[in-house]
Amino acid sequence: MSALQAAPATRRQIRRWRRYLADERAEASVYRTLSGRKEGTEHQILSALAEAEGRHENHWLDLLGPAAEPPPRTSLRTRIMVFLAAHFGTVFVLALMQRAEGRTPYDDDADATDQMAADERIHGEVLRGLAARGREQLSGSFRAAVFGANDGLVSNLALVLGIGATGVSTQTVLFTGVAGLLAGALSMGAGEYVSVRSQRELLQSTRPDPGAQAALPHLDLDANELALVYRARGMDPTAAQERAGAVLASQVLDADSPDAAGVDPHEAVGNAWSAALSSFCFFASGALIPVLPYLLGATGLVAIAVAAVLVGLALLGTGAVVGVLSGASPLKRALRQLAIGYGAAGATYLLGLAFGASLG
Structure with a gap:
């Protein structure tokens, strides 16, 4: 036009x-x-x-x-x-x-x-x-932060609602919530450290042995065992032979696989201590929210309702952030997070009611 x-x-x-x-x-x-x-x-x-x-x-x-x-x-x-x-x-x-x-x-x-x-x-x-x-570099710590916060929100809300539904005292519910916060945060942090550390060690095991570099000048150019390295990484025989020839000419061992994307896989996994600390802190911050009404003196159904509303808002927030950073719909991710969290907490509350009724 x-x-x-x-x-x-x-x-x-x-x-x-x-x-x-x-x-x-x-x-x-x-x-x-x-x-x-x-x-x-x-x-x-x-x-x-x-x-x-x-x-x-x-x-x-x-x-x-x-x-x-x-x-x-x-x-x-x-x-x-x-x-x-x-x-x-x-x-x-x-x-x-x-x-x-x-x-x-x-x-x-x-x-x-x-x-x-x-x-x-x-x-x-x-x-x-x-x-x-940036998403690759962020994914390790971000995953630990989101999972930690979400687990803290859902698990401690479920714990508080389940215990509260049995009819025990407010003080018992409060102590249970605090114990759940500390135990869960420590468990999440330790588990995330072990998980990320294990992933990094697994990736490290696929790296070439530094000692192999010293063997390059002594390889038989006719037999060229180096080509087998690249064939083991998925190359066809011709491409492997060409890559090996280039490496022998430069005398620098090529550590990349043929489909390398240019991003260090260790970056995507993240740092073990950073992931553990993020998981600990975010689980603790999430788990604190369901306990807040009891810390502020609320009791009974009022405390339960306030805890549920606060956790619902937090779940909507974490879901929306995940949606934005993943390029998906923030609203859909937020509602999905809310439905999963409320579903788990609601089931636990019903079980607590049933357990309390059987004891009564």
Whole structure:
């Protein structure tokens, strides 16, 4: 379509174009802010994305003409994005921007060009690639943090509700909740340390023996046993022979598998102590929430109701964060987390009621 409309624009069109103009300007600002915190290739890519949003901005400026003044107000969602870009981690913001680009309204808007709609789709893939390495580096500690918080919330809520439903005293429920917090946090931290440590040791066992480097100059060039190393890693005989020849020529043992993605697998697993500490702290913080009403003096059904509401809000929050960082729907992940947590706690509460009734 041409840059200028043949027919006069309607008020609805002008409002929509002004909204698009404001969002394009704000998104360009997000990319410029992120690029200022990066160097090298990432800086160049983010700067290029900002330039692309500038081209889209010019399209709406041409359509609006004088109606572009005064400058339109940016939507609340985009203003939040700009704030997050300036104050929070790059991975989190990239994940949010990835979802925003993927929900482009240009696909169904006749006033936007096909090129602009295609740009927005491709921008989402560019952001997915930029966020991939950060997600890999974050996944170890993030997994421990999310699992720890969720387990603390659900297990201690279930414990408190189950014990409370039997009819025991408020003090007993409180002590049980605190004991569950400490025992669970220590168990989660120790278990996460062992798990991550074992994973790292397993990965380390696949690394080449440093002593193999010293054997390279003495290999028989005709037999070339080194080719067997690469065949064991999945290469076909011809490719293995070529790789081995290149390694012998350089005298540097190649440690990468043929399908290496350029990311150290140890980064995805995470650090054992970091994962253990994250798991301990987040389990404890999650497990504290169901106990808070009892610590503040609430009793009976009031304490149970307050604990359930607080835990529900926390579950919604952790689910939404998981959704954002994984590129999925925050609402769906939040509701899934809530349903699982309430389901487990509700079952335990019913069991406590039945157990209390049998004792009575």
